[in-house]
Amino acid sequence: MTEMVYGAAPMRVGEPILPRWWRTIDKWTLSCILLLFGIGLLLGLAASPPLAERNGLSPFHYVERQALFGGMALVVMFATSMMSPDMVRRLGVLGFMGAFIALALLPVLGTDFGKGAVRWYSLGFASVQPSEFLKPCFIILTAWMMAANTEIGGPPGRMFSFVIAVTVVLFLALQPDFGQASLILFSWGVMYFVGGAPMLLLAGMAGMTVMGGVVAYNNSEHFARRIDGFLSPEIDPRTQLGYATNAIREGGFWGVGVGEGQVKQSLPDAHTDFIIAVAAEEYGLILVLLVIALYAAIVLRSLHRLTRERDPFARLAGTGLACIFGVQAMINMGVAVKLLPAKGMTLPFVSYGGSSLIAGGVVVGALLALTRTRPQGEIGDLLMRKGRA
Amino acid sequence: MIRTPLRPLARILQARAKGENPDAIEKENLRLRHEQMRDQSRTRAESRLWVLALAFMFAYGMIGMRMGVLAASEPQEPQVAVSGSAIVAQRADITDRNGNLLATNLATHSLYAQPPLMVDPQRAAQELVAIFPDLEVDRLTRQFTGDRKFIWIKKRISPEQMQQVHDIGDPGLLFGPREMRLYPNGRLAAHVLGGTSFGREGVRSAELVGVAGVEKEFDQYLRDPANGGQPLRLSLDLTVQTAIRRVLEGGMKLMNAKGATAILMDVHTGEVISLVSLPDFDPNERPRPLAQGDASDSPLFNRAVQGVYELGSTFKIFAAAQALETGMMTPDTMIDTKGPLRWGKFRINDFHNYGPQLSLTDVMVKSSNIGTARIAMEIGAERQRDFLGRLGLLSPSPVELVEAPGVKPLLPPNWSELSTMTISYGHGLSASPLHLASAYASVLNGGYVVQPSLLAGGRPRTGERIVSEQTSAALRDMLRQVVVRGTASFGEVEGYSVGGKTGTADKPKPTGGYYEDKVIATFASVFPTDKPKYVLIVTLDEPEETSGTEPRRTAGWTAVPVAAEIIRRTAPLLGLRPDIEPASTFGVTLTSN
Numbered sequence: 016m017t018e019m020v021y022g023a024a025p026m027r028v029g030e031p032i033l034p035r036w037w038r039t040i041d042k043w044t045l046s047c048i049l050l051l052f053g054i055g056l057l058l059g060l061a062a063s064p065p066l067a068e069r070n071g072l073s074p075f076h077y078v079e080r081q082a083l084f085g086g087m088a089l090v091v092m093f094a095t096s097m098m099s100p101d102m103v104r105r106l107g108v109l110g111f112m113g114a115f116i117a118l119a120l121l122p123v124l125g126t127d128f129g130k131g132a133v134r135w136y137s138l139g140f141a142s143v144q145p146s147e148f149l150k151p152c153f154i155i156l157t158a159w160m161m162a163a164n165t166e167i168g169g170p171p172g173r174m175f176s177f178v179i180a181v182t183v184v185l186f187l188a189l190q191p192d193f194g195q196a197s198l199i200l201f202s203w204g205v206m207y208f209v210g211g212a213p214m215l216l217l218a219g220m221a222g223m224t225v226m227g228g229v230v231a232y233n234n235s236e237h238f239a240r241r242i243d244g245f246l247s248p249e250i251d252p253r254t255q256l257g258y259a260t261n262a263i264r265e266g267g268f269w270g271v272g273v274g275e276g277q278v279k280q281s282l283p284d285a286h287t288d289f290i291i292a293v294a295a296e297e298y299g300l301i302l303v304l305l306v307i308a309l310y311a312a313i314v315l316r317s318l319h320r321l322t323r324e325r326d327p328f329a330r331l332a333g334t335g336l337a338c339i340f341g342v343q344a345m346i347n348m349g350v351a352v353k354l355l356p357a358k359g360m361t362l363p364f365v366s367y368g369g370s371s372l373i374a375g376g377v378v379v380g381a382l383l384a385l386t387r388t389r390p391q392g393e394i395g396d397l398l399m400r401k402g403r404a
Numbered sequence: 405m406i407r408t409p410l411r412p413l414a415r416i417l418q419a420r421a422k423g424e425n426p427d428a429i430e431k432e433n434l435r436l437r438h439e440q441m442r443d444q445s446r447t448r449a450e451s452r453l454w455v456l457a458l459a460f461m462f463a464y465g466m467i468g469m470r471m472g473v474l475a476a477s478e479p480q481e482p483q484v485a486v487s488g489s490a491i492v493a494q495r496a497d498i499t500d501r502n503g504n505l506l507a508t509n510l511a512t513h514s515l516y517a518q519p520p521l522m523v524d525p526q527r528a529a530q531e532l533v534a535i536f537p538d539l540e541v542d543r544l545t546r547q548f549t550g551d552r553k554f555i556w557i558k559k560r561i562s563p564e565q566m567q568q569v570h571d572i573g574d575p576g577l578l579f580g581p582r583e584m585r586l587y588p589n590g591r592l593a594a595h596v597l598g599g600t601s602f603g604r605e606g607v608r609s610a611e612l613v614g615v616a617g618v619e620k621e622f623d624q625y626l627r628d629p630a631n632g633g634q635p636l637r638l639s640l641d642l643t644v645q646t647a648i649r650r651v652l653e654g655g656m657k658l659m660n661a662k663g664a665t666a667i668l669m670d671v672h673t674g675e676v677i678s679l680v681s682l683p684d685f686d687p688n689e690r691p692r693p694l695a696q697g698d699a700s701d702s703p704l705f706n707r708a709v710q711g712v713y714e715l716g717s718t719f720k721i722f723a724a725a726q727a728l729e730t731g732m733m734t735p736d737t738m739i740d741t742k743g744p745l746r747w748g749k750f751r752i753n754d755f756h757n758y759g760p761q762l763s764l765t766d767v768m769v770k771s772s773n774i775g776t777a778r779i780a781m782e783i784g785a786e787r788q789r790d791f792l793g794r795l796g797l798l799s800p801s802p803v804e805l806v807e808a809p810g811v812k813p814l815l816p817p818n819w820s821e822l823s824t825m826t827i828s829y830g831h832g833l834s835a836s837p838l839h840l841a842s843a844y845a846s847v848l849n850g851g852y853v854v855q856p857s858l859l860a861g862g863r864p865r866t867g868e869r870i871v872s873e874q875t876s877a878a879l880r881d882m883l884r885q886v887v888v889r890g891t892a893s894f895g896e897v898e899g900y901s902v903g904g905k906t907g908t909a910d911k912p913k914p915t916g917g918y919y920e921d922k923v924i925a926t927f928a929s930v931f932p933t934d935k936p937k938y939v940l941i942v943t944l945d946e947p948e949e950t951s952g953t954e955p956r957r958t959a960g961w962t963a964v965p966v967a968a969e970i971i972r973r974t975a976p977l978l979g980l981r982p983d984i985e986p987a988s989t990f991g992v993t994l995t996s997n
Contacts, residue, residue: 165445167438209452211445263474300475304468311464318457322450325442330449338456345463352470 036097039387044316047309048092048364048379052085054294054306055365062279062293063286063367077286077367084141084369088376095380096387100329103384107155107332110377114152117145118186132190135370146187146195147374150339151381153183154202158332161210165327173210176203193231193238194346194358198339200224205338206331242356258282259292259351263303270299286367288359291351306365307348313379314341320386333385336378410434495585495612496626497635498597498619500642501675501860507597507619507687509612510586513566513579515558519548522576531572532557535565548576559602559610560584585612585619587687593645595681595706596638596805596858599690615690616704618858620806637860639675644668647973649680655966656682656944661925663700663945665707666970667841671936673862674842674854676803677978681707709803710811712834713943716907716959717891718844718928719830720776721879724768725847726791727779728875735765735878739775747822752777755958768882769890771906773829780828785819788827794853794870795843797835802863803856811836830907840928841941848883848930848939851876884933894964895929897971899982904929904940904967906959911946922946925959927967937980942967 029035056078063077070076095103117136125133126142135142157180160172180203187196204220231238262278265271276296279285285293295303317337324330340363347362349355361368363375410433416426498507522528525548533541536558547555560582561569569577585600598617602610612627614620622636648666656664668678685691685703694702700711727733742760745752758770767775780788792798798815801808814834816823826832842856851871857863871879883903887895891906907926910918926943930936947962948955956962975982 165441167434167441205456209449209456211448260474263471264477267475295471295475300471303471303475307464307468307471311461314460315457318453318460322453325446327442327445327449330446334453334456338460341460345460345467348467348471349463352467352474354467354470 032097036387039389040096040383041316041320041386041388044313044379044383044386045096047313047316049089051306051309051313051364052089054302054309055290055362056081056085058290058294058365059286059367061274061276061297062290065279066283066286080141080369081367081372084372088364088372091373091376092380092383095377096383098381098384100326100332100385103332103381104155104159104328107152107381108159110148111152111156114145114149115183115186117143118149118183121145121190132192134190134192141369144368144370144374146190146192147370148377149183150195150198150202151336151374151378153179153199154206154335154339155332155381157203157206158328158335161206161331162326162328165210173207191235191237193235194360198343201342202335202339206335209334210327210331255282255284255289256350256353259289260353262292262296263352266296266299268300270295270297270302273297284359287361288347288366289351290362290366291348295351303348306362310341310344314338317382317386323391324385324389325391326389329385329389333382336382336385340375340378340382410437494627494629494633495583495600496631496633498626499635499637500640500645501637501677502641503635503637504642505588506593506638506640506642507585507587510584512560512562512582512584514556514582514610515561515566515569516578516580517548517555517557518553518576518578519550519555520553520576521578522548523574525549525576528572528574528577532569532577535568559605580606582610583612585688589642589646590688591684591686592642592649593640593679594684594687595704595708596640596676596679597687598806599687601690614806616807617805621804638858639670639677639860639862640679640858641677641977644974644977645678645680647977648678648970649682649684651970651973652680652942652966653682655942655969656947659944659947659949659962659966661944661947661962663707663711664966665711665837665941665943665945666967667708667837667939667941668970668974669841669845669856669939669941670862671845671849671930671939672854673865674845674856675860675862676838676841676856676858677938678974679708679838679858681705681709681711706805706807707943707945708837709801709805710807710836711943711945712811712814712836713924713926714831714834714909714912715837715840715926715928715943716830716909716924717771717773717776718840718905718907718926719828719833720768720771721847721883721905721928722792722795722843723776723779723783723788723828724764724882725871725875725879726783726787727764728878729871730783730787732782733764733779735882736763738763739767739772739778741767741772741775741778743774745774745777745825747825750822752825765882765885768905769885771886771891776829777825780824781821783824785821785824788824789819791870792827792833792843794868795846796853796855797833797839797843801836801838801842801856803838804858808838813839830909837926837941837943840926841939844928844930844941845939846870848876848880848936850936880930880933880936883930887929891958891960892927892929892964894960895927895968895971897931897968897975899984900931900971900975900980901933901983902929902931902968902971903933904964906964908958908960921955921957923957925957925963927959927963929967929971931971931975932980932983938978940967940970942970 059078059081064074067074067076121133124136126135126137127133134146135144157176160176163169164172180199183199184196187199208217232242258278258281262276276293278296279293282289291303294306314337317333321330321333324333343360343363346355346358346360350358361371364372410430415429419426419429495509497505500506519525526545529541529544529548532544533539566579587597596617598619599615600612600619601615603613604611614623614626618638625631626636648668652664652666663682665681666678667676669676683703691703693704699705738761740760741758741762743753743757752773754772754774758772762770762772762775798813800812816832823832838856842854846853847870850873851869853866853868853870855863880903883905884901886892886905887902892904895902895904905928909924911922911924912918924943924945925947926941929940931938942963944963948957949961
């Protein structure tokens with residue numbers, strides 16, 4: 016007592032960080048994410064050796080890198096998830112500035128790796144795709160602006176965020192990277208929707224999207240070919256999509272067995288865009304359903320927790336992050352089963368790719384941080400309606 | 405909208421009266437409004453978040469279901485770079501009338517190389533040359549070390565060769581299955597079967613395509629998987645074919661002929677029981693067609709079908725048939741045979757002078773050109789042409805050989821009276837031996853038209869009558885007389901009543917006119933004459949019988965003995981019973997001691 020009174024012993028003001036983190040974190044979502052990461056490594060072991068051999072690398076080159084980047088992604092995720100929403104917001108806004116500058120400088124300093132689109136910075140040992148990091152930062156910035164809009168006497172944040180969204184989309188479309196551009200638009204739309212968009216405007220936006228699609232179809236051959244491929248009812252068995260579909264059929268319910276799959280031999284993107292096909296072939300429908308269930312659990316649980324969130328920023332940013340995470344997985348798997356037109360999109364946390372993994376770590380880290388259990392004024396509600404009627 | 409002021413005057417006044425700061429009221433009101441607004445947006449956001457959650461659930465559910473549907477469906481093999489239809493490698497067998505194999509398929513392998521997979525191209529090339537001496541080491545090495553990714557080495561290799569190549573142990577040497585057409589009987593029936601070659605080729609299979617004979621004629625049928633691999637049954641009889649080929653080959657050598665052909669036909673159905681053309685070839689190793697020269701010198705040339713010859717006196721029977729059928733004559737009608745017969749500047753002569761008159765039968769027996777020409781003049785060009793046309797002698801033979809439709813009998817440009825006379829004894833009209841066989845069958849089988857066929861069972865009969873039963877019987881009797889006491893006396897076969905007509909025609913020179921010393925000798929026969937079963941045509945090309953002091957070329961000396969030997973050998977095989985004269989005395993020899 017004496018020490019306490021005189022301040023000789025350090026006194027804890029709040030709860031220690033880790034116990035508080037463990038108490039408030041969404042453990043279900045966290046376990047789902049770790050499981051997905053584990054599945055990603057497992058599938059990397061299956062899918063990438065043929066590619067590594069083709070590129071003259073050691074068979075497990077890609078798996079090792081996946082483990083390395085995955086480890087970094089987990090560190091980033093844990094670090095981010097321990098931040099307070101304010102901290103997330105501050106770093107997110109700063110990050111957006113950095114990522115946007117990087118994006119703007121791509122045409123000057125970037126490289127296209129011979130794939131026809133300048134999307135990467137080559138760092139020698141690895142490459143960085145700024146648009147991957149831009150996504151979570153953009154969401155946080157937008158959420159902040161929209162939340163500010165709800166304050167009385169606040170700035171016209173929605174208008175600002177819309178202008179920023181359009182600018183970013185334009186930059187992405189110039190690369191061209193319509194996939195990321197549509198993801199940015201989608202996340203903005205979702206946040207606007209949750210943040211209280213007038214119904215009339217929503218309908219108008221849906222119309223605009225269709226228009227934009229038509230314009231892109233008419234002006235970009237790249238885009239048009241993919242849509243044409245989707246609309247034709249027959250799957251040409253010699254395309255990537257044909258191989259993927261066949262792999263799923265080949266796998267059946269229980270798979271052809273570990274290491275017995277063939278599709279990884281013929282698909283150049285077996286370890287990224289079509290990893291779900293490898294999963295389906297070797298491990299069968301059972302693993303695919305598990306993966307789908309994990310993604311669904313993460314998204315639905317996060318959205319569910321966000322319904323109780325009273326802080327507008329946390330709610331909007333959380334919604335944006337959960338949706339962009341979920342929709343990316345949805346598009347990737349939807350393409351593999353031909354529910355959606357062919358669009359190169361990684362499966363978050365499962366596909367190979369350094370930028371994608373670490374950015375995924377940022378996304379889920381921020382999501383975890385925003386969905387942590389916080390006092391939501393329930394006691395105040397109970398004790399006194401705080402003077403409200 | 406009613407605006408509620410943030411500073412309600414009543415409360416402000418009250419506060420002022422109490423000495424409180426009225427700004428607090430405004431702040432309190434502001435806070436409350438803010439709270440209210442947030443609550444409102446929160447409830448709205450809550451419902452919209454549920455909408456989002458539902459949408460995601462639906463989307464994930466769809467993907468999961470689609471995955472399930474796909475997983476439950478059957479996979480389809482991704483086809484690697486197959487353009488057009490898949491290669492169907494099955495080809496049905498061909499058998500004779502009794503089901504003996506004439507053509508079948510053998511699974512062999514082709515050999516190809518994929519140099520990128522090769523371990524030691526040098527050694528592989530050397531070892532390959534050791535197995536296939538016709539390959540060259542330098543060339544192979546160059547190919548194996550070059551840029552090419554795929555090289556055919558051998559199209560067909562035997563299982564032993566395959567094992568040897570396998571033992572080289574180079575992973576870059578690979579085998580593709582190849583169906584090979586095998587003709588187990590070698591040269592037998594080569595002209596009927598024709599042959600096959602590879603059509604479209606892939607690594608995994610190659611198409612077998614018929615190139616000649618029935619293989620080409622029935623190509624579609626043989627390749628049609630819908631037939632379930634049912635063999636094509638021909639009318640040929642393997643045993644008879646073997647016997648005839650052997651005898652004919654011997655006869656051809658004995659008579660110093662450069663070619664020979666024999667056709668045995670069922671009189672009633674037109675089925676070709678045997679068709680031999682010599683020289684022949686092995687369809688397993690089908691020779692290349694001659695690049696230059698006369699196509700008829702190639703062993704590929706089917707004399708029985710493709711060879712159109714002036715068949716000489718064998719045609720006389722048609723004049724006799726028409727004379728009898730029209731009722732102008734009977735077998736005993738006497739015909740003026742005093743020679744020479746003049747027609748304009750042409751003169752028609754006989755081989756010998758047969759005196760002033762002969763009966764119709766004797767005109768046939770002695771083979772009188774003059775007599776036949778006079779009969780033909782009685783008949784007239786129009787009727788003769790019509791009659792020969794109905795016998796199928798003026799149009800390509802309908803037999804099921806791909807070569808047949810291209811072979812048109814050679815007719816005189818205008819069917820003059822002179823043509824009528826010469827055609828009556830087989831000059832001025834060229835037809836194939838097969839034409840002759842079906843025409844003989846038609847007039848001798850009782851008088852209804854038959855069409856030649858190579859399929860077991862023959863063609864359905866039209867029932868069209870060409871001559872009456874009596875005429876047919878009379879003709880057979882005349883032919884029998886020719887053998888018994890006429891030009892074909894070597895044709896007598898013990899136990900079988902053979903009838904026939906000889907024909908010796910000078911070969912036309914390509915430059916015009918006729919050779920003095922080159923003939924086509926034909927014997928057209930029917931047996932047995934009382935109950936006709938078979939027609940046999942034997943034709944020898946440029947025969948010379950040299951046992952006598954001077955070479956004899958007439959059919960009676962050349963074609964007839966060969967035909968007689970053929971009948972002697974094949975009639976028992978065909979199941980014909982010989983007429984053995986019953987022993988005259990049959991008793992007990994009494995002995996006394």
